[in-house]
Amino acid sequence: MSIAMITAENIVKNYGSVKALCDVSFEVLKGEIFGIIGPDGSGKTTLIRILTTLLLADSGSASVDNMEIVSDYKKIRSRIGYMPGRFSLYQDLSVEENLEFFATVFNTTIKENYYLIKDIYSQLEPFKKRKAGELSGGMKQKLALSCALIHKPSVLFLDEPTTGVDPVSRKEFWVMLRRLKEQGISILVSTPYMDEAGLCDRIALMKDGKFLRIDTPDNIIDQFDDTLWAASSSRMYALLNDIREQEEVLSCFAFGDAHHVTVPKGTLNLETLEENMRAKGHSDISIKPVRAGIEDCFMALTGRGSGDAGKTDRGNADREMKSCRKDPV
């Protein structure tokens, strides 16, 4: 049985009338990469700030590395690594000066834990005299990660480390995280990119201050119990609307080069849909079963209840899930 490095129980946080977090509970185990996946404004940053002792929760309790986040906040601060959403290093200090500074702030030296950051920092070393402000996005991110790791934290908190970063740098970043996991560091990472979910050991899908589901990415996908097809034809935009007009279809959304069509099991068969589309004048029709992705699951979870999200009303998906948060109006 693994040890829990982060335990959160019934965390609630309100900003005035806005409910940022509603009753969030979860655990992150030792050596685990735990992803909080959700769009902007779902409460990811607030949750991370509460766990890193930067904010106080209105109610609920949590501990990090077996230390209570309110009473033991000083001890926690010396044990965790934190990388905020914005690039938060000193732009007018050089790469080396930044690293050295953060090492002393955390009562250590670069030498002491160099082995931990070697992989990452070695890529930066040719530019160590360069001002941090003059680095490219990917390099800044590597430096920020090095600074967050320099004191060998037991838990690493990363708030949207890959936002605004191009797909290539994003992939590299996740490779670095896997290596840190091998060193036994537990990692809590938030991201709005659903495609990064598969790179985590376990994920929480988050929307409007609530965890919709916590599980391994595979389990979440296995729980998708509707039929999912990928459909394409020569006229994609028209196909979208034509499929939505089918009564049995729960939803139809553009997904890369094909539309993903959700239908309840056993209500419509593939051949019928294909025929119906041909009848509407589509050619080059291809409809085939496809395994759901995290994004399909997220949409199914957020859209469920009205059943017609992605069919007619455009504002509908946003209006869902207001059970906890008040309408902003």
Add this chain to the structure above:
Amino acid sequence: MNVIKAENLTKRFGNFTAVDAISFEVKKGEIFGFLGANGAGKTTAMRMLCGLSSPTSGRGEVAGFDIEKQSEKIKSSIGYMSQKFSLYGDLKVYENIRLFAGIYGMPEKKIKVRTDELLEKLGFQKERNTLVKSLPLGWKQKLSFSVAVFHDPQIVFLDEPTGGVDPSARRQFWEMIYEASSRGITVFVTTHYMDEAEYCHRVSIMVDGKIEVLDSPSNLKKIYSAASMDEVFHRMARKAVRNET
């Protein structure tokens, strides 16, 4: 008909060539994906096309106007939306619409009629008097896209319009793009979501200031025998040699 033409468009900052002699054309009503890694030169190129900065060499034409000499005329025939700045959060929904319509010189009467139409289409009637900052992000993005095409521009430039937006809102946003394109508005869009690259009619990938490839997503996947645009992009971006800048 081509509404965007670029011929050897180049921009240098000192001895650093941010955009290196790019040439391409975009047809009317086309959805054109402008991809590239951070620092590949996308933003600089887009600024030149919007008439915000003049090229070091080469020439370009947007909506039939020269980007260097007629930049003012270009500005009135394009729409622009970026993730960072789009609408004023401390103004109400209809105030934002009226402000931007006014900036583009639309007559007051027309603004009124079109505002009602727009709010109805978006299902925002109840939010008419809501401050924009209290709208959910997905709604904001939809609204700011609508405002960007409110004056019926020939071309709309979208700079990472869907960053951080939830998956369903992101797709609804793209449906609005399709709709605008079917009305004949050309859409020039940058994105970090590679699935969105698939929705474009054609995409270009910039590497080190040059346009490395330009074709339809399906052709690109065929040429590189890749399963997705993501794969194509990675292969292209790895070619980057431009060092840390």
Add this chain to the structure above:
Amino acid sequence: MKHDLKMPPDMIQLLSFIKKEFYHILRDKRTILILLVMPVIQIILFGFAITTEIKNNKIVILDPSRDIATSRIVRQLVESEYFELAGYLKSDKDIEKVFINHEAELVIVFADKFSENLMHTGKADIQIIADASDPNTAVSLFNYASGVISYYQQELMNENNVPYQITSGIRLLYNPGMKGAYNFVPGVMGMILMLICAMMTSIAIVREKETGTMEVLLVSPMRPILIIISKAVPYFILSSVNLTTTLMLSVFVLGVPVAGSLFWLVLFSVVFIFVSLSLGLLVSTITETQVAAMLISGMTLMMPVLMLSGMMFPIENMPKFLQWLSHIIPARWYIAGVRKLMIKGLGVTSVLKEFAILGGMAVILITVSLKKFKKRLE
């Protein structure tokens, strides 16, 4: 590496933080230039308004008796390098015209039967009239003229061994409130110290909030008090540098001497620097952006220093409400104290009140801002 020295971890953190602060300051070339050069320019600009134009000023004499004594005084005045004679007036009605037509800078009025009075009663009156709309010049001219007159008095005494007394009265036209040239140096000192300590400290702290680095620092084991100290130290040093340059400039360039004890003057200034630093700290705890910090320290700290400290306008002439308000302006007490210590040359006992008030302010402000400094983000 430094850490081979056996220093407590707090000390290492502090030193490394202070080093970092100096990097910030030194790499921002424009700001450092402004901070170091501004005091020099201010002192010199204001200073030259005082020191120029003191030579060959035109004087006009109203001398009803025209006797030995008056002509000797006039001759001595004209022989000095400061004055040149522009003519005599017939009646005191013409005095106003002299100033309106800019015929002279100074009018000297001898009482009727000057010499006679002097010889018989041992007393005689001279009135020196100056245009105080430029108070600095007016005061210098008055000082020169009365210097010449008392020199004559001295001579007379030596000649006759009788104590003659010439009472020279001044009448200042257009600006009866009268601010002297020497007022200016304490004022500039107060302003510069307030600007650098309060404004720059608040900006330096708020900048970390704005760039997000404060988040990282708060999550680190570094104690908040150390963050504050290391923010304050560089600006304390910078202020000391400025204090030194201001004093040197006023002594060597403007010729305003440090009449009293230098030790107490410096100590008094250090107390004021502490007040300013803690004000800056307080501003930083209530603002989130650099612009807001700048505006708040500009509006609430700088404006009162300029307007209410007695630097520009004499406090005695203000409406009661503003007079009352000026009591809470630290610069008011500082400027008053510096005037006594530096200009008037009074001992430290004369500024005990100012010392106590500034010291009290420092203690209160530091306590409040330390209390308000957040260990968390809200």
